[in-house]
Amino acid sequence: MLLDQIVLPGIVYPALVAGLLAIADPALLQGDRRRPSRTGALALAGGYLTAHVGLSGWPTLPPAETSEWLFWLVLGTAVLSTLLGLRDPDGRAVWIAWVPLVAVLLWTLTRPLVRYRWSVPQSAAWLVVIAISVLVLGWTLHRLARQAPAVVSPVVLLALFTTVAATLGLGASARLGQLAGALTASVAAGLVARAVLRRPIEVPGRLGAPVAALAIGGLVWSGYLYAELPAAGVAGACLAPAAALGALALRPLANARPWTRVVAATLAATVVTLPGAILAGQAARAAADEYEYGALQPEAAGYGRCPGQVPRAAA
Amino acid sequence: MISFSKSLRAAILGALAVGLLATVTAPASAETFQIDAVHSAVLFRVGHFNTSKVWGRFNDISGTVVFDPASPAAGSVKLEIKTESVDTHSENRDRHLKSPDFFNAVEFPVISFESTKIEVASEHKYNVTGVLNLHGVKKTITLPVEHTGSGKHPRSGKEIVGFEARLTVKRSDFGMNFMVGPVTDEVDLIIAVEAGVN
Numbered sequence: 001m002l003l004d005q006i007v008l009p010g011i012v013y014p015a016l017v018a019g020l021l022a023i024a025d026p027a028l029l030q031g032d033r034r035r036p037s038r039t040g041a042l043a044l045a046g047g048y049l050t051a052h053v054g055l056s057g058w059p060t061l062p063p064a065e066t067s068e069w070l071f072w073l074v075l076g077t078a079v080l081s082t083l084l085g086l087r088d089p090d091g092r093a094v095w096i097a098w099v100p101l102v103a104v105l106l107w108t109l110t111r112p113l114v115r116y117r118w119s120v121p122q123s124a125a126w127l128v129v130i131a132i133s134v135l136v137l138g139w140t141l142h143r144l145a146r147q148a149p150a151v152v153s154p155v156v157l158l159a160l161f162t163t164v165a166a167t168l169g170l171g172a173s174a175r176l177g178q179l180a181g182a183l184t185a186s187v188a189a190g191l192v193a194r195a196v197l198r199r200p201i202e203v204p205g206r207l208g209a210p211v212a213a214l215a216i217g218g219l220v221w222s223g224y225l226y227a228e229l230p231a232a233g234v235a236g237a238c239l240a241p242a243a244a245l246g247a248l249a250l251r252p253l254a255n256a257r258p259w260t261r262v263v264a265a266t267l268a269a270t271v272v273t274l275p276g277a278i279l280a281g282q283a284a285r286a287a288a289d290e291y292e293y294g295a296l297q298p299e300a301a302g303y304g305r306c307p308g309q310v311p312r313a314a315a
Numbered sequence: 316m317i318s319f320s321k322s323l324r325a326a327i328l329g330a331l332a333v334g335l336l337a338t339v340t341a342p343a344s345a346e347t348f349q350i351d352a353v354h355s356a357v358l359f360r361v362g363h364f365n366t367s368k369v370w371g372r373f374n375d376i377s378g379t380v381v382f383d384p385a386s387p388a389a390g391s392v393k394l395e396i397k398t399e400s401v402d403t404h405s406e407n408r409d410r411h412l413k414s415p416d417f418f419n420a421v422e423f424p425v426i427s428f429e430s431t432k433i434e435v436a437s438e439h440k441y442n443v444t445g446v447l448n449l450h451g452v453k454k455t456i457t458l459p460v461e462h463t464g465s466g467k468h469p470r471s472g473k474e475i476v477g478f479e480a481r482l483t484v485k486r487s488d489f490g491m492n493f494m495v496g497p498v499t500d501e502v503d504l505i506i507a508v509e510a511g512v513n
Contacts, residue, residue: 005494057492064490065422065451112424225421226419228410287407287410
């Protein structure tokens with residue numbers, strides 16, 4: 001079960017697809033060692049979409065669920081970023097094209113709540129809050145990719161995606177957590193490809209920052225609005241890149257060694273996301289005694305053991 | 316005193332006779348019945364870890380049944396179930412079932428079925444075809460429905476009818492793919508409905 005349901009579709013396949021797309025840049029393949037890769041957006045999106053198909057199947061058309069809308073939005077953003085990035089490698093033009101996609105994300109995230117639960121003032125307030133959070137996330141991810149390219153930005157994102165995956169998995173929905181985990185696997189695949197091939201491969205890189213912002217923003221807000229992700233989990237995810245930027249702006253770190261900057265930025269991002277993970281972990285622990293494994297005593301029943309269960313004597 | 320006793324007895328016997336007749340007599344023409352949530356149930360069961368069958372139910376059911384035993388094909392069924400009312404005797408499991416891993420109850424607050432065609436299969440048995448809207452996916456399915464009885468409610472005197480359907484659906488057909496395998500794809504359903512004329 002662990003291999004079929006979690007490891008292969010949620011980690012291995014996304015990492016393979018992301019790794020292949022990351023090195024599929026024609027310039028990189030021709031041996032250009034200076035220019036950063038331009039397939040970072042496709043690599044991150046490829047990993048995410050592979051996980052979605054592996055875990056939930058192909059999304060329906062028209063999409064029914066928010067996660068299915070997110071599938072198409074991530075794909076659209078990645079294609080748009082890559083195409084616009086051919087003329088504008090800095091990725092600024094991408095952001096103009098990205099704003100309408102954020103508007104679609106807002107609509108898909110809030111549609112059922114606006115219809116069934118929220119009053120008009122509540123809807124307006126929530127739309128503003130969600131829009132600001134996703135835009136802040138996008139802007140700070142872009143700044144991070146520009147100011148701290150190469151290894152800093154991917155390592156910070158690696159930490160961010162990992163914490164978000166754990167927070168979502170513990171506090172909201174295993175499926176949302178697995179999708180965030182696929183983002184971790186994709187970024188990790190990019191780092192491995194960079195180390196092995198010694199080429200300037202960046203996943204997600206500048207062009208992939210809008211994809212990362214849309215995916216992580218969509219996932220954490222889905223977890224908050226449709227499951228039970230603590231508010232601290234959403235706030236932490238949206239503010240983590242800003243925290244990393246803040247750490248990098250500190251005077252002692254401005255001229256520090258690269259790995260010192262990596263560690264400082266990653267620590268800052270992790271500190272911001274940890275409260276949400278702790279709260280989600282506490283809630284999951286409190287629930288575990290009743291749901292699934294805690295109440296069952298397979299030793300007494302004598303017919304097998306629940307996957308993942310630790311025998312009480314050993315716990 | 317004696318005559319009063321006789322007339323009382325006659326009245327009681329008469330009322331009993333009328334009541335008895337009413338309980339065995341089906342409604343004469345198509346009536347619209349409101350589903351009585353207290354005497355109705357939507358039960359489901361799924362296989363768990365290839366070991367057992369786990370049961371659950373939905374507590375909030377509503378809808379209407381239009382039924383004429385003389386012309387069942389002219390009838391119709393509308394059923395609405397509040398997703399939020401899922402109940403598996405474990406609060407935490409219910410929360411998980413309401414999450415995006417399964418029913419996604421906030422995004423899809425209602426599960427509905429609306430009939431499009433009713434065919435007579437045999438005596439008191441019908442094939443009710445209609446659209447099941449579950450988890451945002453609409454699919455046409457056919458419910459094998461048994462008419463379990465008709466009569467009059469003993470207190471209100473209003474006409475009531477009962478139906479039961481048993482079927483199996485694949486949750487993956489409705490985009491609910493989480494943990495298919497450890498939790499079976501096939502979900503057995505029992506829909507038992509009592510409905511009365513308002």
